[in-house]
Every structure is written in C-alpha cells, then in structure tokens.
Amino acid sequence: MDLHLQRGFFRWSIMMIIFMFVGVVIKPNDALSSNHRILFDSVLATPPPLPPPPPVGMCESFVIIHGYQCQEFHVKTEDGYVLNIQRIPGRSSGGGQVNNQPVLLQHGVLVDGMTWLLNSPQQSLAFILADTGFDVWIANTRGTRFSRQHVSLNATQSAFWNWSWDELVDYDLPATFDLVFNQTGQKLHYVGHSMGTLIALASFSEGKLVDKVRSAALLSPVAYLSHMTTAIGVLAAKAFVGEIITLIGVAEFNPKGKEVADLLNALCKTPGINCYDLMSSFTGKNCCLNASTVDLFLKNEPQSTSTKNMVHFAQTVRDGIVSKFNYGNESGNLEHYGENKPPIYNLSNIPSNVPLFISYGGKDALADVVDVQLLLDKLKFHERDALTTVFIQDYAHADFVMGVNAKEMVYNALIAFFKRH
Numbered sequence: 001m002d003l004h005l006q007r008g009f010f011r012w013s014i015m016m017i018i019f020m021f022v023g024v025v026i027k028p029n030d031a032l033s034s035n036h037r038i039l040f041d042s043v044l045a046t047p048p049p050l051p052p053p054p055p056v057g058m059c060e061s062f063v064i065i066h067g068y069q070c071q072e073f074h075v076k077t078e079d080g081y082v083l084n085i086q087r088i089p090g091r092s093s094g095g096g097q098v099n100n101q102p103v104l105l106q107h108g109v110l111v112d113g114m115t116w117l118l119n120s121p122q123q124s125l126a127f128i129l130a131d132t133g134f135d136v137w138i139a140n141t142r143g144t145r146f147s148r149q150h151v152s153l154n155a156t157q158s159a160f161w162n163w164s165w166d167e168l169v170d171y172d173l174p175a176t177f178d179l180v181f182n183q184t185g186q187k188l189h190y191v192g193h194s195m196g197t198l199i200a201l202a203s204f205s206e207g208k209l210v211d212k213v214r215s216a217a218l219l220s221p222v223a224y225l226s227h228m229t230t231a232i233g234v235l236a237a238k239a240f241v242g243e244i245i246t247l248i249g250v251a252e253f254n255p256k257g258k259e260v261a262d263l264l265n266a267l268c269k270t271p272g273i274n275c276y277d278l279m280s281s282f283t284g285k286n287c288c289l290n291a292s293t294v295d296l297f298l299k300n301e302p303q304s305t306s307t308k309n310m311v312h313f314a315q316t317v318r319d320g321i322v323s324k325f326n327y328g329n330e331s332g333n334l335e336h337y338g339e340n341k342p343p344i345y346n347l348s349n350i351p352s353n354v355p356l357f358i359s360y361g362g363k364d365a366l367a368d369v370v371d372v373q374l375l376l377d378k379l380k381f382h383e384r385d386a387l388t389t390v391f392i393q394d395y396a397h398a399d400f401v402m403g404v405n406a407k408e409m410v411y412n413a414l415i416a417f418f419k420r421h
C-alpha cells in the first residue's frame with residue numbers, strides 16, 4: 001500500500017478512536033447535530049492553546065452549586081503524578097457521615113470525572129449515590145485538566161506523557177484506592193466506565209486492589225475490543241497502530257489540539273469522504289442523552305490522554321487480547337519485560353469471589369456485545385452470587401454515564417447490588 005493511502009487510513013483510525021471513546025454520537029438530521037457541529041467545528045478550527053485550568057475546582061463549579069458538600073483532595077502516585085480527587089460525603093446516615101460506605105467513580109479515556117456530574121442531581125450517578133447514603137469519591141486520571149501536575153515533570157515535556165493504561169493499573173488506581181481507604185478506613189465499592197472498567201479488571205487479574213474492594217460495577221466494559229461494530233475503523237486501527245507514535249511522538253494526545261485537528265482536517269478534505277457519515281458509522285447511537293447535557297459535556301470535554309495510551313488501545317483492538325503495552329518488536333519487549341511478547345492480563349485469574357456488576361448495551365459500538373460475551377466467558381467460573389449482569393438493548397456508550405433514564409435502567413440495580421455486598 002502506498003504511503004499516501006497509509007496516511008489516510010491512519011487519520012481515519014485516529015478519528016474513529018476519538019469519537020468512539022468520547023462516545024458522543026454524531027447523528028445527522030437530529031436535534032443534537034448542532035451540538036456536534038460545534039464539537040466538530042471546534043476540533044477543525046485552529047485551536048487556541050490549551051486554556052489554563054479554571055481557577056475553581058470541580059467541587060465548586062459542579063457540586064456545591066447543587067447544595068452538596070464537597071472536598072478536593074490531591075494524591076501523589078508512586079511515579080510522581082499528582083491526581084485531583086473530589087469527595088461528596090453524602091447524606092448523613094444516622095449519627096453522621098462516618099459510616100457511609102465509600103464508592104469510587106472512575107471515568108473513561110478522553111474525559112474526566114466531571115462526566116459523572118453533568119445531568120441533574122436526580123439523574124447523575126454521583127449525586128444519586130450521595131443521596132442514597134454513600135460517600136462518593138471521583139477520580140481524575142493523569143493528564144486530564146485537574147490532574148496535570150507532577151513532582152518533577154511539566155506537562156509540556158514528552159516524558160510527562162510516557163505512559164499507557166498499564167501505568168494507570170500500576171500507579172493511578174492504587175494511589176486512588178489508598179487515599180480513599182486511608183481516609184475512610186473502609187473497603188470501597190468501585191464504579192468504572194469504559195477505560196475505568198479495563199483498568200479495574202486488569203488490576204484484579206493481577207490480584208491487586210482485591211483486598212480493598214468491596215464490590216465493583218463495570219459499565220460499558222471494555223476489555224476485549226476486537227468485535228467493535230465499526231469494522232472499517234477497526235481495520236485501520238489494526239493496520240496502522242504503530243504510526244501514531246512516529247507521527248506525533250511520545251506526547252500529549254489532545255483531541256482539541258493542533259496535531260489532531262490537522263489530521264481531521266486532512267481527512268475531511270479527502271474527496272468522497274463525508275465526515276458526518278463517517279462519524280455516525282464509527283459510533284454507537286446513544287438513545288437517551290439530554291441536548292443541554294451534551295452542550296455542557298462539549299464545553300468541558302474531551303480531555304487529553306497520552307498518544308501511548310491511544311496506541312495501547314489500538315493494540316488491544318488489533319490483537320484481540322488484553323496485554324501490556326507492546327513495544328512493537330522483540331528487542332523492545334525484551335528490554336521492558338524480559339520476554340518477546342508483552343505479558344497478558346489473564347482475566348480468568350480475577351478472584352472468583354470479587355463481587356462484579358456488569359452492565360452493557362446493545363447499541364454500544366465500543367463495548368460490543370460479542371466482546372462483552374468474551375469477557376463473561378473469562379468469568380464463567382466466577383461465583384454465581386458474585387456476578388450480576390444487566391443488559392440494556394437500547395443503550396450505547398455514553399448512555400451509561402449521561403442517560404436521562406440511567407437511574408431506572410442501571411443505577412437502581414447497581415445500588416441494590418452494592419447494598420447486598
């Protein structure tokens with residue numbers, strides 16, 4: 001294949017990945033198109049430099065305004081990143097908040113913890129949990145707007161972005177769990193969405209965190225990714241997974257930034273390519289988003305991640321297995337792992353008594369039903385009482401976090417599950 005064609009496919013794969021992980025669907029001819037056009041235009045326009053973080057934190061701008069208590073925390077990972085975490089202590093149960101069970105909410109890739117707070121308090125999981133008497137903690141992954149500090153590195157440096165989700169498994173998640181565990185003295189319930197499910201499953205498979213987790217809810221679980229319904233994008237991701245590092249380098253992957261905008265620009269100028277059609281074919285159709293919430297989402301997201309993390313995801317699509325980052329050749333892998341191939345995360349090794357609640361949707365282009373079945377197959381020896389699955393035919397990726405009816409469809413069952421464990 002000639003280079004020109006390769007580059008074209010490469011750009012395609014990037015775009016596919018962005019829109020699938022962000023999970024907001026481009027649906028031509030519907031009420032949401034204008035919002036999406038704003039997103040799309042803002043991506044295509046030459047972007048301004050990344051704005052500095054707003055002076056007020058997430059507590060002040062998204063929680064306290066609704067009349068809830070909220071505290072900001074910072075925790076340092078073993079490799080030096082400083083992560084911002086919010087705590088909504090929740091409705092006091094009897095003698096105070098001290099006995100409320102902690103729940104940690106972990107968002108997906110290319111967004112941050114704010115996605116749990118965008119609907120009304122009656123519809124958003126974080127507030128619903130707080131109202132139900134849980135002590136809610138909201139994680140923000142390294143590289144996102146409020147978690148861009150490091151003890152010695154600056155986010156403008158390449159070395160700051162030298163990580164993939166392996167490091168979230170090794171460092172971010174343990175630091176976050178430790179903080180919550182130390183502050184509350186209790187084991188925690190966990191809720192992950194998208195990448196937040198993957199890093200929990202990978203951790204549990206290595207026997208990590210299982211001593212601190214009470215139960216885990218996995219919404220839109222992504223572990224196996226090789227049956228994504230977006231076949232053409234998958235092909236592209238499979239074929240050109242290595243190129244992104246070559247073109248962008250070990251760097252920030254800023255979906256609003258110039259490099260990504262250039263790629264999208266070039267793609268959309270390709271004759272015969274209709275970007276709107278392209279995007280709708282790459283994403284699942286979220287049934288139940290509120291247009292105002294989508295507006296708010298687009299004002300605050302997407303967020304940066306690392307190019308290396310995007311490559312790692314593309315490898316998962318290509319290889320059909322859940323393994324550590326592949327350095328691309330034997331010498332690279334030998335150097336990092338002492339083996340020719342990256343070690344796998346064997347999900348069958350997840351201790352069979354860890355209570356798991358898994359909810360997935362029939363319209364989800366990313367957590368495809370066939371891939372979720374693969375995951376469930378790995379868990380087939382899980383204790384029956386410790387595994388609950390909830391399938392929602394109409395749901396796609398973002399509905400699990402922002403669906404207006406998610407309380408009825410998912411959260412009530414999730415809370416009942418937490419209360420049982």
Ligand SMILES: *[C@@H]1O[C@H](CO)[C@@H](O)[C@H](O)[C@H]1NC(C)=O
Pocket residue numbers: 154155156
């Ligand atoms: C990070 O580096 C940039 C450019 O070198 C500089 O302008 C900025 O002040 C640095 N930030 C910190 C926190 O050191």
Ligand SMILES: *[C@@H]1O[C@H](CO)[C@@H](O)[C@H](O)[C@H]1NC(C)=O
Pocket residue numbers: 158159162250
């Ligand atoms: C990234 O980390 C690896 C070690 O895991 C190191 O070999 C490499 O030089 C680092 N690259 C950058 C750009 O910091």
Ligand SMILES: *[C@@H]1O[C@H](CO)[C@@H](O)[C@H](O)[C@H]1NC(C)=O
Pocket residue numbers: 075076175178179182
């Ligand atoms: C939690 O407590 C342990 C043991 O006291 C300590 O080693 C660790 O640094 C603490 N971690 C956090 C994030 O507070």
Ligand SMILES: *[C@@H]1O[C@H](CO)[C@@H](O)[C@H](O)[C@H]1NC(C)=O
Pocket residue numbers: 120290291292293404
């Ligand atoms: C959508 O959001 C707006 C603004 O928050 C709110 O007024 C409206 O009731 C919401 N609609 C639904 C169906 O929840």
Ligand SMILES: *[C@@H]1O[C@H](CO)[C@@H](O)[C@H](O)[C@H]1NC(C)=O
Pocket residue numbers: 327328329331332
């Ligand atoms: C192996 O991959 C590394 C990058 O990870 C590259 O620098 C090196 O040249 C490659 N070696 C071979 C033999 O292809």
Ligand SMILES: *[C@@H]1O[C@H](CO)[C@@H](O)[C@H](O)[C@H]1NC(C)=O
Pocket residue numbers: 344346347348349
């Ligand atoms: C994964 O673990 C299971 C159970 O421990 C074992 O039977 C299986 O062989 C392992 N798979 C791989 C690929 O190592």
